[in-house]
Amino acid sequence: MYKDPKMIKLLLYQVQCEVEPGDIEDVFDGKVISNMMKKYLEIDGVPQEYKYGKLDTDIFIAFTCNGVSIHKGLRAQQSKTQYLCFPLEVIILNLPPMVHTQNQYIFSLGVIPGPHKQKHLDSFCWPFYLECRCGIQGIRTYHMIMCSFFPLHFFVPHGFGNLIAVIKMKSTCGVSAKKPCHQCHVEGIRDKTGIRQKARTYYVPLTVPGETGNWHEKGILHNLRTHEDYLWMYYRLDTAKSEADWKKIWQETRINQASIWSLLPYFDMGQAIPGGYMHAVCINLMRALVTLWRGEFKGLDAGSGMYIIPLEMWEAIGEETLDSNHWIPAAFVRSLPNIFTDFANFTAEASAFWMMYITPHVLRG
Amino acid sequence: MLDLVEIMKTCTKFGITHKEHAQLSEDVYEWCLAYEEYYSQYKPEQLCTMMVALHELDHLPDDILNCGPPTALWEFVTERSMGEVVWSVTS
Numbered sequence: 001m002y003k004d005p006k007m008i009k010l011l012l013y014q015v016q017c018e019v020e021p022g023d024i025e026d027v028f029d030g031k032v033i034s035n036m037m038k039k040y041l042e043i044d045g046v047p048q049e050y051k052y053g054k055l056d057t058d059i060f061i062a063f064t065c066n067g068v069s070i071h072k073g074l075r076a077q078q079s080k081t082q083y084l085c086f087p088l089e090v091i092i093l094n095l096p097p098m099v100h101t102q103n104q105y106i107f108s109l110g111v112i113p114g115p116h117k118q119k120h121l122d123s124f125c126w127p128f129y130l131e132c133r134c135g136i137q138g139i140r141t142y143h144m145i146m147c148s149f150f151p152l153h154f155f156v157p158h159g160f161g162n163l164i165a166v167i168k169m170k171s172t173c174g175v176s177a178k179k180p181c182h183q184c185h186v187e188g189i190r191d192k193t194g195i196r197q198k199a200r201t202y203y204v205p206l207t208v209p210g211e212t213g214n215w216h217e218k219g220i221l222h223n224l225r226t227h228e229d230y231l232w233m234y235y236r237l238d239t240a241k242s243e244a245d246w247k248k249i250w251q252e253t254r255i256n257q258a259s260i261w262s263l264l265p266y267f268d269m270g271q272a273i274p275g276g277y278m279h280a281v282c283i284n285l286m287r288a289l290v291t292l293w294r295g296e297f298k299g300l301d302a303g304s305g306m307y308i309i310p311l312e313m314w315e316a317i318g319e320e321t322l323d324s325n326h327w328i329p330a331a332f333v334r335s336l337p338n339i340f341t342d343f344a345n346f347t348a349e350a351s352a353f354w355m356m357y358i359t360p361h362v363l364r365g
Numbered sequence: 366m367l368d369l370v371e372i373m374k375t376c377t378k379f380g381i382t383h384k385e386h387a388q389l390s391e392d393v394y395e396w397c398l399a400y401e402e403y404y405s406q407y408k409p410e411q412l413c414t415m416m417v418a419l420h421e422l423d424h425l426p427d428d429i430l431n432c433g434p435p436t437a438l439w440e441f442v443t444e445r446s447m448g449e450v451v452w453s454v455t456s
Contacts (some may be wrong), residue, residue: 019380022382022383022454023380023381023382023383023394023422024380024381024382024383024429024430024433024434025379025380025381025433025434026385026434026437027431027432027433027437027438028433030429030430030431030432030433031430032431032432062438064440064442064443065443066440066443066444066447068447068451069453070450070454072385078377085450087443087446087447087450089442089443089446093437093440095380096431096449097437100437101436101437101439101441101442101445103445103449106442106446109415109448110400110444127423143371158432158438160432160438160439160440161440161443162440163417163418163421163441165443169435169453177438180417180422181420181423181424182410183427184419188432189412199411201437203413203416203417204415204417204419204420205401205405205415206397206398206401206423207413219410224427237446240374250388266429268412271432272432274428274435275421275424275425275433276421276436276439276440277376277425277426277428277435277439277440278435278440278441279418279440279441279446280418280422281373281418281421281422284418285369285416285418285419285422288414288416288418288419289369292404292414297414304390315400348441348444349441352377355369355370355373355376356373356377359366359367359370360370364366
């Protein structure tokens, strides 16, 4: 990377840009990295004399992974197979925020082959972890502009992905655990009415339903899981004396094993992995809202609410959405399908655009 | 219910000021409470409307504070490169 003068200029963006204090414009304005930059570097538990990110050439990268099924649509039905592979990638956070998500600056670490989901992501990340250790100590690199060698440090303070990838990264359980959230200690509640068969999922309401004197749990949002919590849970799992003991702890914490990321001296298990905005809001929440408004959400009726939009109106909304394609420049969004007949083909991008710019007009009444 | 539009617009901005962030946390909390009132109606039968995705929305302001705006770390990146992997598979 330090062989291309253009790239060096781009990498220096982070050092040169000045942000007003209090504004959040990039990952570097987040608490995780700014706290990290105040700390001294550690190698094998021994503090060194320089801080993280002290040199201009220090690079911060973020790790991401996700499962993808290779056969989709008709092909999957024809071949009757499901082949799931798991690409691992890193992005460079030093680049300007508009650039670092572009395709040519994403570096692939490899693809974990299928056909099934891997059980233990950490063992696949082990080579990357070893490289991270080298990155802390510094790798001898040639600098094209300064014409000299320098130690290149790189750090991985962030990881991100959708819910499943985050669960894999942290080795926690998902919605089948009693504490389904990996960011706070909220306790989920099971659907005990027995109407639906899939009653194993835990849900997380802010207000506990069906109790007299309902109470809002604003407190749960402040009872966050911290790095120390995770370390303590890993320690307890590792030091369990017998299998029965281990199982007891597992049932309580629902953590399968220690995560490899906690071995990095700077990685904050509690804060460094954000929930996936795209999957949570643009896909899952949108899908839930639209199916709710259509009255098709898991066979629920509106109860005492008045939120179901009648079919004739949905037809009109769908046609208006389709019609709007003529008037939206292609740079804004891909072409939108008819939301009434073709909702399955709505991608995250289309849903987000529909929600932000079209909904206020078509749902006005 | 359409306050979500404002929430999403703030989230997709490249820079979020401190004031906007404070407004966002308030909006998110109120929106979630409103969602609960409309759809779950505090009834056990309607509990399945309270998905974990909604709970992730609760944590969104904290995530922004910790990791910067969602535009910097979001999964569109992963999805796009996954598309490349899928396209490159031929027999």
